[in-house]
Amino acid sequence: MNKILILTLLCLVAVCSQGFSYAQVNSQGPEPVLIQNTPNPFEETTTIKFQLKEDCFVKLYVKEAHTGSITMLVEGDMSSGEKGVIFKSAPVDGSAGSNETDYTCILETYSADGKLTGLQNIQMKQAGK
Numbered sequence: 444m445n446k447i448l449i450l451t452l453l454c455l456v457a458v459c460s461q462g463f464s465y466a467q468v469n470s471q472g473p474e475p476v477l478i479q480n481t482p483n484p485f486e487e488t489t490t491i492k493f494q495l496k497e498d499c500f501v502k503l504y505v506k507e508a509h510t511g512s513i514t515m516l517v518e519g520d521m522s523s524g525e526k527g528v529i530f531k532s533a534p535v536d537g538s539a540g541s542n543e544t545d546y547t548c549i550l551e552t553y554s555a556d557g558k559l560t561g562l563q564n565i566q567m568k569q570a571g572k
Contacts, residue, residue: 475501477550477563480530484543484570488531491516491565493550495523499560500553505530505567508545532569542571 476494483489493503503517516528532544545568552561 475550475552475561475563477548477565479565480548480567484568486570487534488529489567489569490527490529491548492525492527493563494525495521495552498522500555500557502549502551502553503528504549505532506547506549508547530567534571544569 474496478492478494480489480491491503491505495501499521501517501519501521502515505514505516506512507514514530514532516530517526530548532546545566548565548567550561550563551559554560
């Protein structure tokens with residue numbers, strides 16, 4: 444039993460760290476769909492859309508790759524359907540040698556009893572001016 448659990452967790456970490464989506468953690472709950480942000484790459488703002496098949500508790504956040512800083516976009520109960528959120532970041536300062544910033548957007552969904560039911564992520568890129 445422990446070997447199966449460890450193998451499952453290792454696979455989940457490997458899949459998520461490669462930027463792929465793992466849509467269904469618990470087959471009993473809703474299966475969220477996280478849609479690639481538009482535009483991508485973006486300058487200061489981008490729209491992130493996602494679909495919920497059932498009402499559930501949702502966490503949607505963006506993690507900046509270099510610093511690890513997290514911006515929480517949504518945290519709370521949501522009804523089923525298609526949703527859209529605008530992410531606004533600070534302009535990229537090209538003076539530090541880089542004119543791009545990489546982000547990972549992560550969508551987590553939870554059942555009424557607090558169990559993780561869905562986990563998806565997309566990669567986003569902010570282009571400098």
